[in-house]
Amino acid sequence: MTIKPLKGIHHVSAITANALDNYTFYTKVLGLRLVKKTVNQDDTSVYHLFYADERGNPGTDLTFLEIPRAGRTYPGTNSITATSLRVSDDHALQYWKDRFEHLHVDHDDIQVVNGRSSLSFRDKEGQRLVLVSDENNSGVSGGKPWEKSPVPVENGIIGLGPVELTVSRPERTANILTDLMGFRELAGYVRQTDQKKVRVFETGEGGTGAEIHLIEDNESSRERPGRGSVHHVAFRVEDEEELNKWVQLLKESHLPNSGFVERYYFRSLYFREPNGILFELATDGPGFEGDEDFEHLGENLALPPYFEPQRNEIEAKLKPLITNES
Template sequence: MRLDGIHHISAITADAPGNLDFYTRVLGMRLAAKTVNQDDPGVYHLFYADERGRPGSEMTFFEYPGLPRGRAGSGMVHRVVWRVGSDAALDFWAARLGDEGHAAERLDGAVRFADPEGLAHELVVDHADEPLAAEHPDVPAEHALGGFVGVRAYARAPERSGALLEGLLGARALGAGAYEVRGARRGGLIAFDPPPAERALAGAGTVHHVAWGTTVDDLPRWAERVAAAGVRATGVIDRHWFHSVYFREPSGVLYEIADDGPGFTRDMPLEELGSRLVLPAWLEPRRAEIEARLTPLADPRAARPRVAA
């Protein structure tokens, strides 16, 4: 039983319209689902992903309007690392981000930048897994973001964090505080850095949790395995598009293990993903109330020409 790398990464925004513009128009991702936080239904939950909305590409955001910016600190993911296919792609993104007014640092083999609320990202050339890319008229297919390589987190107990990854989650130590979680389909990395002196502050531009991927059949077994190890965790939770289990690792990073079904096409055809607000069945009776509290967001694909597959 192996985990298939990173399923999704969830973060916080205070500005859903600006967040939508940056991740779909600037970064060229697809809005794969527009829904709400099931634990706080007056709050958006936006999912950006590849063209098919597949695990391994899903960057998600909870919107809390007016929330101050946060600060990544001990027990938090502080950088999201994405794959691209070539150095030419790195050059493309450094130029595109600069043209859009977002400072981008072109390094040897990487580009580093932050989203408008300060969430740090890094692009690296990586061919370890099949790229998971979206279609966008302004982003050549060969330069599109190809899904997650991994994350970097601040760890106050890196040895204990590493022991849990290796002993419980089946990760492989790579050295220098990095670990690979790899299954039959995909892999993902997490690397630990010493925490800064400043206290961690959850808020806009910070990561809420990182989810590791598994299958529908294996999720109950993972839940049992985590519980048997004495790790305090939730039970299996129905998230409508997948089921998941949550727990914190020893340094405080919130982990989720999420399965691969039924996926976003449960509610609408593939070509319509992200075009309207989707609510799980238990929230449908409250649709009018929920929609009245949310900032209207247009389908970002409605006004642009269809890109040939």
């Protein structure tokens, strides 16, 4: 059985306690487009919001599961500790630094990390985010910012960049990445803030849209997730045929997993790597335009067909989230 290499990062899903505040920050401040306003398919009483480039191309989606009673995050090991967002060049980072200062967004200084200019920042819930420049990048191409965004297109976010994992037993995660998932280990780097060594892994065409950065921390306790933490990271699979090969491979590897899962906008497979971080493999399609046209993505509550008969019941449990302002 021949399996094609994973194509890169598909999406990152995080936790918010307040969908409206979350929507305001990620669309009005970061300028991402809300391409789908739907519900958590495992708990239809809460929202699942998808922010991305103009049409939600795979590799550009940052999604949030709303858990209204979520407590604060207690940072620690065995977790996803930073999510990167790509911008086109170094000049864009100066725009963002100025914007963050004007809008009072908590941020650090611009610095060079692994040869790329980067700008770390946090949302109001403490979500750990990094803007990374694609100026010298080659590899997986980015998306296209929405032209109606409050952020000028030339400075807009074009997709997801490297995802940072912090784990207590790095070799176990590294083995899953290379031996099972087909990642390649590259030369690493030392993080300036704390002098910790960071191991870098890439898949597919490589580049900022296809990297995992792995850090060892065997002294901290396991992270206690809450608002502002990351739930899982997903990796790109070409199509459903390829996903079914991954289902078979995980079965043959005796690795506990979800099996094939229908998510309507894509098809998925979930499993935990040995340090407990949740990984998802997700197909590039069908995409977000099967139930809404391009011009009106994200404006109304979208439900997969198998939830449509329950629409009235589902809507009754949700707090209204008005996102189609003129």
